[in-house]
Amino acid sequence: MSIQKIVEQALHDGYLTPAMEAEVGQICDTASELSMEDYTALDKLMGALLTGEVAAIQRKQFINVMEELVLTEAIARVAEIEITSGHTLDVGDIAAYALNRLPPLYATTEEGANYQRQRAQEELQALIAQQIDEAIARNLDRPDFFPERQAIGKSTGNEVLKQVSTLLQAYAPNFEQTHIW
Structure with a gap:
């Protein structure tokens, strides 16, 4: 969401949520340069916060x-x-x-x-x-696991397939036998 849309939403609702505030902060932190419209919207938001037209909802610590x-x-x-x-x-x-x-x-x-x-x-x-x-x-x-054991990692389908194939070869070497005719 853009800064202008967030400010419009805050003005419409009458409050600025912590999520809205964080999103505005993220946009300001990551943008190399803000537009004149963004500065105008931020100025409007600041005025609304100062006059009480928009209330900032505090993050609740718990x-x-x-x-x-x-x-x-x-x-x-x-x-x-x-x-x-x-x-x-x-x-x-x-x-x-x-x-x-x-x-x-x-x-x-x-x-x-x-x-x-x-x-x-x-x-x-x-x-x-x-x-x-x-x-x-x-x-x-819980049983002690052997240090050489490895979890199947999150990776592409081919890598998972290779890992499963290696496991099957190690633990069930005769499961798939190829027949030469």
């Missing part, structure tokens, strides 16, 4: 308190297991597994975050521990 609680618990548990057992665990995998099974606790203010922390301590601590236990058990059950 956090998921559950993420910090799960990460704190997961790091402590993983460190304890790694020290006592010698196993190496992936904290990110464990946290992601648990977070996918727990309710989010979003907050937009420090007071809200404190409330969510308190609520989680009282009502959800056992559930958090249970999900981290399950995540650790699954992580420990």
Whole structure:
């Protein structure tokens, strides 16, 4: 969308969204030179913002308190297991597994975050521990992969075909036998 269209939309709607603001910023950053119409539109937008004809909608900052609680618990548990057992665990995998099974606790203010922390301590601590236990058990059950193994990469069709063919030759060498008549 052009700067003029974004400004027209903002004037029509009466507000400038963060997405509209970001798009105007991107256009200004990437354009080598703005047209006179673009400058006029930006001037009109600035005037409308100053007079209150257009309101800029603020980006809302928020956090998921559950993420910090799960990460704190997961790091402590993983460190304890790694020290006592010698196993190496992936904290990110464990946290992601648990977070996918727990309710989010979003907050937009420090007071809200404190409330969510308190609520989680009282009502959800056992559930958090249970999900981290399950995540650790699954992580420990995962087989160790051989270092020479490679995932099939994202590439063109011919390269994928070659990779699949190589895998088939390695793991099923007698699958396709050619017959000479």
